[in-house]
Amino acid sequence: MVFVAGIDIGGKSTKAIVLDDNRQIRGQAIVKTRPDFPSLAREALDLALKQAGLKASDLSYIATTGFGRYNVPFRDNQITEITCVARGAAFLFPKTHSVLDIGAQSTRAIRVGENGKVRDFRTNDKCAAGAGGFIEKAAKYLEVSIDDVGELSVHAQKPQTISSVCAVLAESEIINHVSAGESVENILRGVHNSLASRAMALMKRAGLEDEVTFVGGVARQKGMVQALEQTVKRKVNVGAEPEIIGALGAALLSLRRLEKIREDEGAAATKADARVA
Numbered sequence: 705m706v707f708v709a710g711i712d713i714g715g716k717s718t719k720a721i722v723l724d725d726n727r728q729i730r731g732q733a734i735v736k737t738r739p740d741f742p743s744l745a746r747e748a749l750d751l752a753l754k755q756a757g758l759k760a761s762d763l764s765y766i767a768t769t770g771f772g773r774y775n776v777p778f779r780d781n782q783i784t785e786i787t788c789v790a791r792g793a794a795f796l797f798p799k800t801h802s803v804l805d806i807g808a809q810s811t812r813a814i815r816v817g818e819n820g821k822v823r824d825f826r827t828n829d830k831c832a833a834g835a836g837g838f839i840e841k842a843a844k845y846l847e848v849s850i851d852d853v854g855e856l857s858v859h860a861q862k863p864q865t866i867s868s869v870c871a872v873l874a875e876s877e878i879i880n881h882v883s884a885g886e887s888v889e890n891i892l893r894g895v896h897n898s899l900a901s902r903a904m905a906l907m908k909r910a911g912l913e914d915e916v917t918f919v920g921g922v923a924r925q926k927g928m929v930q931a932l933e934q935t936v937k938r939k940v941n942v943g944a945e946p947e948i949i950g951a952l953g954a955a956l957l958s959l960r961r962l963e964k965i966r967e968d969e970g971a972a973a974t975k976a977d978a979r980v981a
Contacts, residue, residue: 707758708765708962710954711745711779712788713737713772715837716808716921719951720748722756722763723959727795731756732948741775767958769950771809783957785950786814786825792953793917794820797941801913804903804932804940805949806922808836811899813906815913820953826910828902835899836922842878842895846888853892857927860893862886867898874898896931904935917941919949 706725712718714737722731733751738744745768753760765780773782785805793803794816803814811828828835843850864881868874874895881891899922907916916936922928923946933940943949 706764707762708955708958709749709763710951710958711749711766711768711776712950712954713741713745713768713770714807715771717947718744718748719948720752721948721951721955722752722758723955725959727956727959741772742777745776765958765962767954769954781961783954786812786822788950788953788957789919790814790816790822791820791956792949793919795952795956796943797915797917800915800917800941802907802916804907804916804918806836806899806903806920808921811835811903811906813903813910815911824910826906828906838874839895839922841875842892845875845878846891848888854925854927856889857892857896858930860889862890863893863897864890866894893927893931896928899928900931900935903932914938915941919946921947
């Protein structure tokens with residue numbers, strides 16, 4: 705059996721997935737991103753391999769993605785986040801045509817075609833107010849755990865408006881809401897609504913189509929999913945582990961690249977045999 709791996713070095717976490725040639729996940733791992741990307745990538749991969757019961761020598765191909773993808777010397781290939789996220793999302797939800805990826809540092813809207821091929825995309829060109837990092841800042845200021853943000857947001861009774869596109873000004877709006885006695889739930893839902901509104905604008909620019917799949921760590925927050933569904937006015941697909949989609953896409957593309965190499969080698973061998981004959 706053939707095994708490949710995908711490694712996604714993101715702004716907040718680094719993910720690794722080991723895949724077999726039946727496209728089944730055999731192992732996966734998530735570790736906090738930190739300096740020294742080569743050792744970080746190796747740590748994540750080793751954890752995924754341990755879960756799979758495999759060794760590094762069992763891997764036939766490794767692809768990396770994420771902003772640290774160039775800094776992994778043992779990779780066979782590096783692939784953009786856009787391509788990997790699109791492929792991973794389409795693998796889990798084959799009918800998807802629009803993918804929204806909200807990570808710690810960026811938001812991406814992707815329109816995909818057959819087999820998850822990228823047809824168009826847009827990324828946020830504003831500051832952190834358009835990405836997941838702003839939610840973390842808001843949670844810190846409101847003195848709540850980031851793990852509780854999603855559930856608190858769901859219970860909002862009167863979401864407060866966060867209209868600024870600048871993170872600094874948006875933070876000032878949060879301070880004003882707190883001073884006015886607004887509840888944490890209402891403020892957090894306002895933050896989610898703000899991100900959903902910006903995400904909608906990006907998806908429209910990329911070409912919003914059904915089905916919509918939401919990926920990235922922010923997709924774990926129930927309140928954000930709810931805000932997005934209300935904004936796009938349709939049900940949104942969310943996988944059980946939305947933060948690993950980029951690594952999954954890298955692993956799937958690793959397998960496809962390996963298959964292509966072997967197909968080319970087989971075709972070359974056939975031509976050589978024909979010439980000899």
